[in-house]
Amino acid sequence: MKTRAVRLYGKKDLRLEEFELPPIKDNEILAKVVCDSLCMSSYKAAIQGADHKRVPDNVAEHPVIIGHEFAGELIEIGSKWADQFKVGDKFSIQPALNYEDGPVGILSAPGYSYPYIGGDATYVIIPNEVMEKNCLLPYHGEGFYPASLAEPLSCVIGAMHANYHITPGSYVHKMEIVDGGRMAILAGVGPMGLAAINFVLHREDCKPSLLVVTDIDQVRLDRAASLYTVEFAASRGIDLRYINTSVMQNPVEELRALTNSEGYNDVFVFAPVRSVVEQADAILGFDGCLNFFAGPSDPKFSAMLNFYNVHYAYTHVAGTSGGNNEDMVEALDIMNKGLDPAGLVTHIGGLNAVPEATLRLPEIPGGKKLIYTHITMSLTAISDFAELGKTNEVFSELASICDKYKGLWNVEAEAFLLANANKLS
Structure with missing residues (x-):
């Protein structure tokens, strides 16, 4: 052959x-x-x-x-x-x-x-x-x-499952995003960001109540909003916002304001850009989990992290590279159900x-x-x-x-x- x-x-x-x-x-x-x-x-x-x-x-x-x-x-x-x-x-x-x-x-x-x-x-x-x-x-x-496209979708699914949060008063970590919580997807209208939005809007469990998607490219934001609409998100019980951070005077303050200054439970970073990573860290709420999804090409890539918040606000970082078998099966299953x-x-x-x-x-x-x-x-x-x-x-x-x-x-x-x-x- x-x-x-x-x-x-x-x-x-x-x-x-x-x-x-x-x-x-x-x-x-x-x-x-x-x-x-x-x-x-x-x-x-x-x-x-x-x-x-x-x-x-x-x-x-x-x-x-x-x-x-x-x-x-x-x-x-x-x-x-x-x-x-x-x-x-x-x-x-x-x-x-x-x-x-x-x-x-x-x-x-x-x-x-x-x-x-x-x-x-x-x-x-x-x-x-x-x-x-x-x-x-x-x-x-x-x-x-x-x-x-099941493989890239499985990567997003794996990232959602990899986030974790604390159980107050114990050392037990609860895996998954916060159900009914506040989620932000930064630099989120590239291919993988779109996959994440699509999955969040279609999954039956562990959905955020607020989903904020940011980028600095208005054309790409508009395309995302036309594909995964605010109206459809609302029908799924999700308050979806598409935001261009390039026109904000103070993106951190304005993004936190959308959460009544409480910050976000789950923040996903979809571009290996230092300023985006540091913005993600700055908008985390108590017990907030930052998922660094975007794999950098530079092995020395780094960014500043607020360790005061790590200690006193229990913020933490997760990272994933690909999904596992269960994530692939879930991706294929959710597509069979309409995604x-x-x-x-x-x-x-x-x-x-x-x-x-x-x-x-x-x-x-x-x-x-x-x-x-x-x-x-x-x-x-x-x-x-x-x-x-x-x-x-x-x-x-x-x-x-x-x-x-x-x-x-x-x-x-x-x-x-x-x-x-x-x-x-």
Whole structure:
């Protein structure tokens, strides 16, 4: 079986290549990848090469396939797993295996560490440890892109579960955000911030009564407000506010004023910016938990923390990097119940677009870049479909379909693209 894949050889060295996959072993599964969502974590791996904690030291001689937010269908099952999986099953994968026998030990993960599995490929071999760790997850919903976006959604879910608070008079920590509490999501209208808003508004338990979302980009704030409306939040019992802190004279005072100066129970930081982290610390209330979600590229990144409040106001910090299996299952379950992650997606492309797009990811505006691995297509903003449609019937129809869904990507558009991709050029 031949595959086409984007492989990492070293720092900023990504190559789209075709090569032969070996026959699968009895404990492996051959799968067709349909789509992969590009992630900033892949950008970090691409610029750091072998210095990245999940990339093998010998990557120059034994390249790895990148991409870890992917979905597809199973096409050949090794005998060991024949009773548990069947040909044609749709799947998503939890990449954070924490598997001690992988290529780089306990940090091994598909999309970082393996020569034959990663999201930016047409076909992959799923190794035994993925199934052993219950990280090959079935997807029963429509289309494929929701399953691809289950991994980023699981990261947000894991962050919510990782927050913790004290039990007065004891040393017992209560995990989770405060139910009915005050929550702030800072720098919160990028792709992962949007996922967090969407999840908070749709979950059935542990919802805040006040949700404040901040950013300094009014265009992105307006888009977020159109996707996840104040009215819908109110129907869920949540007072949702979108706030541009760049127009505030004193953001800390004004944000605290929204809580009657009590401060926030749970504050999530979605950008590795020192001023944002320090703002988050300053708006914490008693027993407030700051979750530093945004992973920095700089290993020396730091910010000031008010240790007076750590001692006397019991403020504290949590941080998460990815979700676990339970978070992935929860993500897939909540999507089956109606949560559509399409609001994260702003660009669509083919496998040919991956090397450049990955290396330029911080420079490309918008949200998630969704790649369909079996097509050739330049990375294209959904908002540009209509203009391109003046000279190409496929883009014209895609624009028309997306217009029916508030300009968002959707299962109907996905199916049309996959059926008509040969007419793009």
